[in-house]
Amino acid sequence: NAQELLDNGKIQFGCVADGSTHKFFLNSSNPTYNEMGKVMTANPSVMVSSNEEGEKRVKQGDYAFFMESPSIQYKAERDCDMTQIGDKSLDSKSYAIAVKKNSTYLRDISKGVLYLQESGILASLYDKWWKEKRGGGACLTPPPPNLELGIANVGGVFIVLIKGFVVTILLAFLELLYKIYRKEYGLPAPQLTFWQKVKKELKFAFDFKVKVKECKKASSSTAASEKGSISIK
Secondary structure, eight states, rough: OHHHHHOOSSEEEEEBBSSSSHHHHHHHHHHHHHHHHHHHOOGGGOBBHHHHHHHHHHHHHHHHEEOHHHHHHHHHHTTTTTSSSSSSSSOOOOOOOOTTTOTTHHHHHHHHHHHHHTTTTHHHHIIIIIIISTTTTOOOOOOEEEEOOOOOOHHHOOOOOHHHHHHHHHHHHHHHHHHHHHHHHSSSSSSSHHHHHHHHHHHHHHHHTOOOOOOOOOOOOHHHHHHHHHHHO
């Protein structure tokens, strides 16, 4: 910032002698800016006669040059050896249109300028003539090229999906075996073996036409026992 530049004895700073920027520093109510104006006035060697001369000294190194922000921004868009320090200006000023006092055009011009500001037309014109036309944007860093993803980039994703699918199938099959082992399915006679029950369960699982599953009928002794228990209650 300005205070750091003032305290830094290595980098010199200056502006156009007796110009509007020089007067801004001398008349500023900001103590830092006012002190910088006094330092520049006390060292005529840091002052230049034109903006072009100041730009040349900047390129030589160890020199900071103060000038109007619009001019710096215009130059920095085209000369990649120059840049503006900081996004904010030291002072905010606007250009205006002067007309005769009580002029009949004053109200119309004011309304027109206000419309250009609020509608974004002035900002659009600034971008057009500062950042696009006549060499503007020459110092922009080009965006990195879009890299296409190949099989090598996404192969790991497919491997994880395949492994997850295999593990899911294996767990489902083990769960099926566990249920068959715990329960008995099929007709009471003839008695099915364990692997026959597995085959039957798999056939039912993949036969989408069958919606009702055949259950094992309870034996007569079991039914009688259940009936007797109900009659006692």
